[in-house]
Amino acid sequence: METLKVQNLNHHFGFTEILRDINFIVEKGQVLSVVGPSGGGKTTLMHLCANLLDVEEGSVENSFISSSFAFQEARLxxxxxxxxxxxxxxxxxxxxxxxxxxxxxxxxxxxxxxxxxxxxxxxxxxxxxxxxxxxxxxxxxxPSLLFLDEPFSALDIGLKRELQTHLIEMVQEQGLTILFITHDLMEAIRLSDKILLLEADPGHVIKEFNYDLEQDKRDDKFVYQETAKILQDKTIISTFELELK
Ligand SMILES: Nc1ncnc2c1ncn2[C@@H]1O[C@H](COP(=O)(O)OP(=O)(O)OP(=O)(O)O)[C@@H](O)[C@H]1O
Ligand SMILES: [Mg+2]
Structure with missing residues (x-):
């Protein structure tokens, strides 16, 4: 079985602690999303997973036969x-x-x-x-494993939905595996088997959510309901600096 396994991963840039004790496993055909505030270490985590940064503490084991990366900025x-x-x-x-x-x-x-x-x-x-x-x-x-760092942030809602649908097809029909980074909780709920919610300074996982329903069966109602459930949590409201009155 192809897997990406992250264990006890910590990261510093200079004296600044960026990531603390990150643990997860992504298996073939799964979509794992990392959601969290800006500057929380999401891109750093993805770079460590994709071997674009050296792992200093903890481990990243990647047994996928091939992988590719779409960066947060297009880098054409x-x-x-x-x-x-x-x-x-x-x-x-x-x-x-x-x-x-x-x-x-x-x-x-x-x-x-x-x-x-x-x-x-x-x-x-x-x-x-x-x-x-x-x-x-x-x-x-x-690729067998796809790293996606906020790939839809500059797209309008219609196109965003269209590309999400293409991704879901590739996951369900070809067993594509995705490590997905987004700011957008609804997008994560639409696409993911598992969501890790990161809090910043240093980036660490505060909550984990699992979804069993197949992605193509998740309609808007499902996405809104699950979003509302998650947003009931006070720690999450403060993590995202939301003002819900
Ligand atoms: N090469 C680097 N050297 C020093 N500090 C860095 C480096 N890369 C990132 N950082 C710092 O690490 C922290 C996390 O950055 P990162 O890009 O991982 O955040 P992010 O969660 O992806 O944010 P965003 O949602 O805005 O993309 C930030 O404080 C950033 O300034
Ligand atoms: Mg980033």
Whole structure:
């Protein structure tokens, strides 16, 4: 069984404690979301899990056969157009250029980009378009484990829902596994098998929520009800600095 196992993970930047005693396991086909306030250490946690930062205390064991990453900021190559940015992982894997281009075009269309945008360079794309390119680049290689750091933050609600639906299909049909970071509690409830709620300074898990209902059966009513349940908790209201009157 492919798993990502995080045990007793602590992290410091200089003398500042960023993460304290993080523990979780993600199994093949699961979606685990980490939700928490800005500056709480979510991106740092994901970088540690993806081996982009060295683990200093505790352990991260990743036995997934392949993984890819969509960063919080799109990080596109400015000298490559949309299709060449998306196909970069396929080219690195040795795909022929014409096949890599074809597959990249298909996924670009699926993720709401239009043919007239394919030759554009990143400087000529909107923030939401850049995010879609970055998301497509991570998914085109068909990873077993996908790291997603707030991939939908620059998208309007309609497109956000559409891409969430694509993700749910990939989870249910292909057993895609996702470590998902978001500020958006409703988004986490819509997508996740498990949510870890992080409190900041240092980032540590204060609550954990598990959802058994299959993602494609979660309607708006389910999402609103579960959100309301979570928001009854006073510690959560203060964690998110919400004012509920
Ligand atoms: N390379 C670094 N060197 C020093 N401090 C860092 C570094 N990267 C992040 N930090 C600090 O670590 C803390 C957590 O940052 P991180 O980016 O992980 O938060 P986050 O939860 O992802 O926030 P956001 O929701 O705003 O993206 C912040 O105080 C940040 O300033
Ligand atoms: Mg972040």
């Amino acid at each position: 190559l400015p000298w490559k157009n949309v299709i060449d940015n998306i196909s970069i992982g396929l080219i690195a894997k040795g795909w022929k250029k014409n096949l890599a281009d074809q597959k990249s075009r298909e996924i670009a269309i699926k993720f709401g980009l239009e043919e007239e945008d394919f030759d554009k360079f990143p400087k000529d794309l909107s923030g939401g378009m850049k995010q879609r390119v970055s998301f497509a680049r991570a998914l085109v290689v068909n």
